[in-house]
Amino acid sequence: MSSNTRDRLDRPTTPEAARLARLPRDRPVARDYSVLAKLVRDSGLHRRRYAYYWTRLIATVAAFALVWAGVVLLGDTWWQLLLAAALAVVLAQLAFLGHDSSHRQIFRSHRWNDWTGRILANVFVGVSHMWWTAKHDAHHAAPNQETRDPDISPGVIAFTPAIMASRTGWRGRLARRQGWFFFPLLTLEGLNLHVASVRTVLGRRPVVHRGVEVPVLLTRLVLNVAVLAILLPPAIAGTFLAVQLGLFGVLLGGAFAPNHKGMPIVPADADVDFLRRQVLMSRNIRGNVVVDFVMGGLNRQIEHHLFPSMPRPSLRLVQPLVREYCSTLGVTYTEVGFFQSYRIVVGYLNDVEHRARDPFGCPLAAQLGR
Structure with a gap:
């Protein structure tokens, strides 16, 4: 985090950011994204490259x-x-x-x-x-989100507990080892x-x-x-x-899979504000220029989901601001190493019926409860 970015968050210069700093912990969350969007818009990182x-x-x-x-x-x-x-x-x-x-x-x-x-x-x-x-x-x-995200819809791989529950017999046995x-x-x-x-x-x-x-x-x-x-x-x-x-x-599959697989599964009827919907369900992958190349910039998935029209090279520049902003809100910002991300995917797919509920359900419920 650069000193300039930290100063902007510690001493907000916009009315929206100043109001956010004074809000209590039980504040409405609907405006959290608009405050971040204003900070990013002022940074000029949306300009074409x-x-x-x-x-x-x-x-x-x-x-x-x-x-x-x-x-x-x-x-x-x-x-x-x-x-x-x-x-x-x-x-x-x-x-x-x-x-x-x-x-x-x-x-x-x-x-x-x-x-x-x-x-x-x-x-x-x-x-x-x-x-x-x-x-x-x-x-x-x-x-x-179940029934809405086509990337976790029923198919060869069972991505949610509901789909796992429908797999019986030999299909169920295979599904419990599908990560391999x-x-x-x-x-x-x-x-x-x-x-x-x-x-x-x-x-x-x-x-x-x-x-x-x-x-x-x-x-x-x-x-x-x-x-x-x-x-x-x-x-x-x-x-x-x-x-x-x-x-x-x-x-292609290796670039897209680790960004969301093993993150919270959102019930079909859940109402989640935009910022938490994008941050809590996404995972960043740490790396270098090789990882950036292999993953096409999708390793900064959180920033991409928050600002999908932002040019790829600007995602690296906005990342410190987003990470620090999430920290001020108490919103979990997930980032792991390249190989660790694939271990998480395999482990999750081998235990979908438990992993989809346990490690991520409680933090998600706690943060949405605010």
């Missing part, structure tokens, strides 16, 4: 082109699998940029952000921009993203810009397979695709 994003966009698209050029030049050899891994890394970085664009972090113009996200998702990554944005927006609106299967299952997440995208754009539900997404998305997916089949022998082509999809799924 065009040099950062243009550099990343150009470099990542260039890397995408270089990988495919390498595939053409390398030809019939199992060394192609190194390029498959490289392609998975590049696609994950393009997906992170698409995520930032969908949150309107890159440009001031909503239209520029929307179309940048649509191009990155459909043309490069092979995922429906509309489907992913709708799903992700629902998650941000109610993280870890979680990361192997992530190797299928890349394929799952493609399948869900195709089902959505070809389905009956309304799709914004369906006329664009359907031909572009399908062309991208077909071309990816066709080019490999033309350039490489069947065995190498199939293995290339498996490595690329598997690693891509692990990279």
